[in-house]
Amino acid sequence: MMLLNESLDVIRISAMWIVLLLLCYGVSLRLARLLKQHIIAHPIVITTSLMLFLSQFINxxxxxxxxxxxxxxxxxxxxxxxxxxxxxxQLAVLRQLGFKVLIPILLGGILAPLSSYSVLYVLGAEYSWQMTMLTKSITTPFAMDTATMLGGIAGLAAVFVIITGIVGVMALPILNRVLRINEGKVNGLVLGTIAHGIGTAKAVQLSEQAGAFASLALCVNGITTAITLSVLLG
Amino acid sequence: MQPTHSHPSRGVIFLEHCASIAVLLGVFECGALLSQWIPLPATINGVFILLGLFVVLGQVPGFIRRTIPQYLSHMSLFFVPAIMAVWLFQDDVITHWLSLLLALVGTTILSMVVVMWLSHRLLKSS
Known part of the structure; x- marks a missing residue:
């Protein structure tokens, strides 16, 4: 009976936090609309900040x-x-474009983790940090598993992946302006390859086409990383 | 288009959501099961299973076409629990701020520039 009461308590508190999360998300959506979708007001940033504030406030x-x-x-x-x-x-379009889509995804999928790994290596960061950084461009659940496999830190992998995603989403409109390139297909490939799930979530909001190319990049990137890692570990 | 399709009743909408969520959960769990033999994450296995189903059917069932885009537009919400882990590593992040800034911000933007430029060039000629 006591066990049942304890589980009911857990469910009740869990439900309360989920309701709070939904409320924070609702507020962040309103705020994003008020600030005309400014990059600083990205719902992920605002919702997470509000939830961290609440957890500290409730102690x-x-x-x-x-x-x-x-x-x-x-x-x-x-x-x-x-x-x-x-x-x-978008399957028909993707089939028609073939390697023109695959080359940027593969190159980005190799360049993003290797360049950040090299920075940490040159700056002499700890081995576990270097290994964790290798996983930064893969989707969160997989990055956490892979980081543990390589001798990295799972929780930190999630943080790196998420920061990379947010940086990617925030940098996109700036790069669109600086490079004078703003096409649905290109934006989708960039977001899916470099900014994984968070980038793909943003691409889906941009347009159906951007969402499709981002989803494809996310999948292809996941597969190539898995193959590369199995080669490394094998 | 038939009027019943453009204005489905609340009950029908509810059932469509239930069916879509059941499909997503089922396919994801199949993907997780497959992960035991195929060294790919459950989500990627799942994407391929669902994509395969659509290809075999030759079309996307209407209830999925009407519901999934609504879920995908709120994907950001589901990242929040994982991102809250930032708080737990704040001391480490402060200690390594320069390496992190270079490794996360610098190289991410560099990679984005390369992918954006390359895909723009390749796709322009098509």
Whole structure:
């Protein structure tokens, strides 16, 4: 009976945190609209800041809050599977373009992690940090597993992946202006290859075409990284 | 287009959402199961399974076409729990701020420039 009461308590507190998360997300969407979708007002940044503030305000350990939000974290997996829809919708275009799409994805997929790894190596960061950095351009759940496999730190891998994604999303409009390139296909490839899931989420908002190319880049990048790593580990 | 398709009742919309969520959860779990033999993450296996289903069917079932885009537009929300981990590493991040700035911001932008320029050149000629 006591065990049942304890589980009910966990469910109740978990539900409370999920409701708070949804409220924070609602506020961040409103704010983003008010600030005309300015990069600083990205819902991910605002929602996370509000949730961290709330956890400190209520005096609850962030680790504990993350545990209570586990159901939301789990749903990221099935949701990512839904990216098959934009890929399918653009399948004919993708089949026609072939290697013209694959080359930038493969190059970006190698360049992004290797260049950041090299920076940490040259600056003499710890081995575990270097290994963690290698995973920064893969989707979060996979990056965490791979980091552990390579002798890195799983939690830190999530942080690197997320920061990379946010930097990618924030830098895109600036690069669009500086390089004078602003095409749905190109934006999709850049976001999916470099900024993984967060970039793909942004691409889906930009246009159906950008979403499809980003989803494709995300999948191809995941596969090539898996192959590269299995070669490295084998 | 038939009027029943453009204005489905609330009950139908609810059932469509239930069906879509069931499909996504089912396919994701199949992907996770496959991960035991194929060294790819469950999500990527899942994307290929669902894509394969669409190709075999020759079309995307209407309930999926109507619901999934709504979920995808709110994908950002589902990253928040993982991002909150930033807080746990704040001391490390402050200590290594310069290396991190260079490794995360500098190289990310550099890679974006390369991919953007290259894909623009390659796709322009097509």
């Amino acid at each position: 609850t350990d962030v680790n504990v809050v993350m545990d209570y939000l586990d159901p939301v974290a789990y749903l990221l997996g099935p949701l990512t599977v839904g990216l098959a829809l934009p890929v399918y919708n």
